[in-house]
Amino acid sequence: MAADPLPIFLAAVLGLVFGSFLNVCIYRLPRDLSVVTPRSFCPECGTQISWRDNIPLLSYLVLHGRCRGCRKPIGIRYLIVEVATAGLFAITVAKYGVTAPAFKWLIFESFMIVLFWTDLEERLLPDEITIGGAVLGLFCSFFIPLHSAIGDLILAGLGWRPRSVINAILGALVFTIPIWAVAHIWQRFRKREVLAFGDIKLLLLMGVFLGMDDDLVACLIGSIIGSILGLAYILWTRKGWTYELPFGSFLCIGAVIAPLISGG
Numbered sequence: 001m002a003a004d005p006l007p008i009f010l011a012a013v014l015g016l017v018f019g020s021f022l023n024v025c026i027y028r029l030p031r032d033l034s035v036v037t038p039r040s041f042c043p044e045c046g047t048q049i050s051w052r053d054n055i056p057l058l059s060y061l062v063l064h065g066r067c068r069g070c071r072k073p074i075g076i077r078y079l080i081v082e083v084a085t086a087g088l089f090a091i092t093v094a095k096y097g098v099t100a101p102a103f104k105w106l107i108f109e110s111f112m113i114v115l116f117w118t119d120l121e122e123r124l125l126p127d128e129i130t131i132g133g134a135v136l137g138l139f140c141s142f143f144i145p146l147h148s149a150i151g152d153l154i155l156a157g158l159g160w161r162p163r164s165v166i167n168a169i170l171g172a173l174v175f176t177i178p179i180w181a182v183a184h185i186w187q188r189f190r191k192r193e194v195l196a197f198g199d200i201k202l203l204l205l206m207g208v209f210l211g212m213d214d215d216l217v218a219c220l221i222g223s224i225i226g227s228i229l230g231l232a233y234i235l236w237t238r239k240g241w242t243y244e245l246p247f248g249s250f251l252c253i254g255a256v257i258a259p260l261i262s263g264g
């Protein structure tokens with residue numbers, strides 16, 4: 001753990017600002033709207049949000065979570081995303097310091113936060129994040145060494161850079177292909193979609209960033225959390241067993257936890 005509290009504090013502030021932007025992405029990407037223009041507006045009344053009402057955290061508290069124009073409640077999600085991003089950024093910098101790997105994880109966490117909510121709210125995992133992110137993850141592996149126990153053992157003869165890139169590719173494929181195959185066979189029997197193609201692309205993105213070891217941890221955590229929460233939700237709301245669970249959201253939870261508890 002880095003002892004210096006200043007970078008951790010700055011990371012939290014950066015997280016609040018970034019979280020505000022991620023909220024825009026969560027709303028606009030599934031609707032195929034630009035995340036750059038126009039300025040933020042209230043989804044209820046369409047009023048443009050002025051800069052003073054768009055300050056992360058503070059504006060929400062000052063306005064008591066309501067739009068200044070129509071007084072309709074602003075979803076609690078806006079606050080949760082800002083605070084969660086700040087928290088994750090702070091923990092990441094505390095663990096990794098101000099380093100290139102820390103920077104990589106901040107980007108990855110941002111992707112996971114967006115995908116968690118778009119899957120939860122719309123059952124959509126936008127390609128801009130999954131495919132675009134996977135390409136960026138592969139690019140990162142050229143500059144930031146990505147390890148995995150098996151990969152490092154088999155590829156011991158190679159230099160760190162090709163080893164890192166192959167580890168990223170292996171990470172992307174090792175779980176994605178079998179899970180996709182099982183889902184495909186299962187689908188034939190159930191005659192219903194069990195795993196959307198978006199989930200497969202999410203697994204691709206996770207593997208490229210996490211590598212095999214952390215990806216396995218992420219999938220395990222995600223599956224356990226998903227099973228517990230999914231079962232609880234179905235029993236609680238009596239939605240029935242046909243209810244489509246946001247499997248991607250659970251994977252995203254595992255994906256942000258794995259690099260924070262791993263050896264790094």
Ligand SMILES: [Zn+2]
Binds near residue numbers: 047068069070
């Ligand atoms: Zn409004």
